[in-house]
Amino acid sequence: MxxxxxxxxxxxxxxxxxxxxxxxxxxxxxxxxxxxxxxxxxxxxxxxxxxxxxxxxxxxxxxxxxxxxxxxxxxxxxxxxxxxxxxxxxxxxxxxxxxxxxxxxxxxxxxxxxxxxxxxxxxxxxxxxxxxxxxxxxxxxxxTPSLNDIKTRYGEALISQVLQTLACNTLHSVEQRLCRWLLICRDRTASNTVPLTQEALAEMLGVQRTTVTAAARSLQARGFIRYRRGVIECTDVAGLQETSCECYALMRDTFARLLPYTYEDPPADRG
Amino acid sequence: MxxxxxxxxxxxxxxxxxxxxxxxxxxxxxxxxxxxxxxxxxxxxxxxxxxxxxxxxxxxxxxxxxxxxxxxxxxxxxxxxxxxxxxxxxxxxxxxxxxxxxxxxxxxxxxxxxxxxxxxxxxxxxxxxxxxxxxxxxxxxxxTPSLNDIKTRYGEALISQVLQTLACNTLHSVEQRLCRWLLICRDRTASNTVPLTQEALAEMLGVQRTTVTAAARSLQARGFIRYRRGVIECTDVAGLQETSCECYALMRDTFARLLPYTYEDPPADRG
DNA sequence: TATTTTGTGTCCGATTACGCACAGACTTGT
DNA sequence: ACAAGTCTGTGCGTAATCGGACACAAAATA
Incomplete structure (x- = not known):
């Protein structure tokens, strides 16, 4: 641990x-x-x-x-x-x-x-x-007025993210949600490598570990990701975006609107 | 409409x-x-x-x-x-x-x-x-300091409600979520009568209408609700609470903690 | 190096919910 | 009273996910 x-x-x-x-x-x-x-x-x-x-x-x-x-x-x-x-x-x-x-x-x-x-x-x-x-x-x-303003806007961005996650979890498949999670994580870390176990992902997504394994297998078969024990690597971001639901794009857009300059594009490929 | x-x-x-x-x-x-x-x-x-x-x-x-x-x-x-x-x-x-x-x-x-x-x-x-x-x-x-304070606390209560709904929608069955919705609605209106169609409920819960119908039928068979076209009546609140997940209680508790006196108990039975 | 712990692959049946279709019943409006 | 619109009942095949089990592989620990 x-x-x-x-x-x-x-x-x-x-x-x-x-x-x-x-x-x-x-x-x-x-x-x-x-x-x-x-x-x-x-x-x-x-x-x-x-x-x-x-x-x-x-x-x-x-x-x-x-x-x-x-x-x-x-x-x-x-x-x-x-x-x-x-x-x-x-x-x-x-x-x-x-x-x-x-x-x-x-x-x-x-x-x-x-x-x-x-x-x-x-x-x-x-x-x-x-x-x-x-x-x-x-x-x-x-x-610090600028920070106070940022705080207000970040609060709204946070709520927006939660709302979208709610809708997404309610309506979309585990595979779609897994793609969304990987893409978001990739943005957060500016890295295509996600050092997480499938078990951890399952807990976060609120589903069975075996369901994540099945989804990961399918994504790997299509060449979108590659994984080994405890690490998932995004190898085809475009593929992940297509497989994911619109929620990822919506979340990004809202965030960019409320907090421009804070959510920069991640590099196309950087370990 | x-x-x-x-x-x-x-x-x-x-x-x-x-x-x-x-x-x-x-x-x-x-x-x-x-x-x-x-x-x-x-x-x-x-x-x-x-x-x-x-x-x-x-x-x-x-x-x-x-x-x-x-x-x-x-x-x-x-x-x-x-x-x-x-x-x-x-x-x-x-x-x-x-x-x-x-x-x-x-x-x-x-x-x-x-x-x-x-x-x-x-x-x-x-x-x-x-x-x-x-x-x-x-x-x-x-x-108006008292109102400003209420605004802050209500904001938090709102977030809390959304977070719990997210978890609930992710993990719990339609039947459980339907019960939760009915109970919350009952609190909101101080009435056991929920004047909504199953179709409307289905849209809100993000599920098929037929799934709601099945859940409603089951709840009615157990005597927890009674329904006719466009109206659901809660006839056994205790039964609904047992069938519902803990999310309902958690949501109530959080709300009561953040905003005491605003969330009064609904009457046990009032049309 | 040996041992324990942890993560993954895989199988299985059971269950839930989807998705669609259509009939029937109840309202509403004319 | 009749027609149109709306809501519910129901059936049925399909898909997704659960939930549990077990074997195996990789990593951490001793």
Missing amino acids: SIRRENTKESPGITATNNTSGNVRTRIFELGNDQNRLLIAADPQDRATLQPFLEPVTLLPGEILLDVGQAIDYVYFPQSGVISLLTMVQPGQFVETCTIGREGAVGLVTGLGSGVSLSRVVVQIAGRALRMRTALLQEILPK | SIRRENTKESPGITATNNTSGNVRTRIFELGNDQNRLLIAADPQDRATLQPFLEPVTLLPGEILLDVGQAIDYVYFPQSGVISLLTMVQPGQFVETCTIGREGAVGLVTGLGSGVSLSRVVVQIAGRALRMRTALLQEILPK
Whole structure:
């Protein structure tokens, strides 16, 4: 569960064909140019105001940043990696309601309301984040208009994402939803490599593991993905987009409309 | 589509057993004691500030109060009836993401953000509402702290409801979800009579009409509901609660926690 | 290296829901 | 009273997914 990514040595990669794949986990800790898009979008002045209070932290996969009913002490601004918001149905049973990466933040919206988390917040893919005390941010926000504006718009983007996920989960097949998830994850991480087990994906999608396996097999047979133990690699993004439902495009569009410049196009192919 | 409820005469009711059933549609226009819970929960002073700007309107079933991408000109505070938020998946295909009645408001949260609706907002069950220009409310809110506080907490309650609905739609059977819907609707209207067609319910739940029919039949066979053309009557609430998933209880609890006094218990039996 | 843990492949029957079609019954409007 | 429109009952084949089991392979651990 609590794998120490710092000690993780270079992953083997898929084959020589993809010479940089599999490095994501380590790259995170080597390069410093991953940045949180919300912070980037703020005025340099406002960003400077926050700077001294932002504390860099490492996001370890499986780590529970926050649980249902817990006080939201920190707001997290991911710089890399992927975080899931999970809603509890029964003790032990969860469904992913939202995927958050460097384009967003955790606790920025609900954290400033009642201050109690409605969801379980779990790190899915290792990364780094800047965090800040919620109370502090609440004090500072009125003095940083650009950030306050971003907060409002991000809140709306978040709701929009949840609404679309709701519709998607209600109407679309597991295969479509899996494609959507992979595409979103790819956007979040700017990488075609998704270091997740099918079991983890099944939990997030709220379906059986065997159903994910079947879908993954089918996608691989069509050449859209390639996978091995614990890693899925997107090899044909266009194919994934066609197989996915419109929900992916709708989610992207809404996000781009509400928060332009924060959701950049991922590279066509970068391990 | 646009039925004039004012002209609707007394519905026949189911049998003599339930002497007040079927009156809901007319009762709405006869009695004036239906009130919006959010407004009630506000300070009398703040409520008085709003009063002159609140305009009473009639909610006609099928009426589209707001559509995707439309500017949110008004905030609606329902006093009776039921309103649905629907998310579009394809042109013409929608799923209900949220059910709103007198315990809430339309446009209060997203209306004050970008001002553009993310959902289609449709009247499901006839009723009345007070509405107010969004821009005006935005001006007044800072001067009415109790209302501003309610707005924040209602926003969170709304998100919570959507998250739970997402999980529920993802994991639970149509029968369970139908029960949940009926129970929520019952809370919203304080009535055991749900004046909706199975077709309308199917659309909201995002399933086939025949599937709803099958579920309704089964529930009726067990004595939990009784239905005729266009009307479902809850006859055994305890049975419905047992058949429903935990989501209903979770949703109620969260709402009660965030907005105490606004979500009162519905009567055990009142047509 | 050996052992344990974890992830995947695969099979199976059972169940749920889809998708479509059509008949019949109830309302509404004329 | 009649016609048109709408809602519900029902049947039936098909597809998707569940839910559980077990074998096997790969990785982590000792």
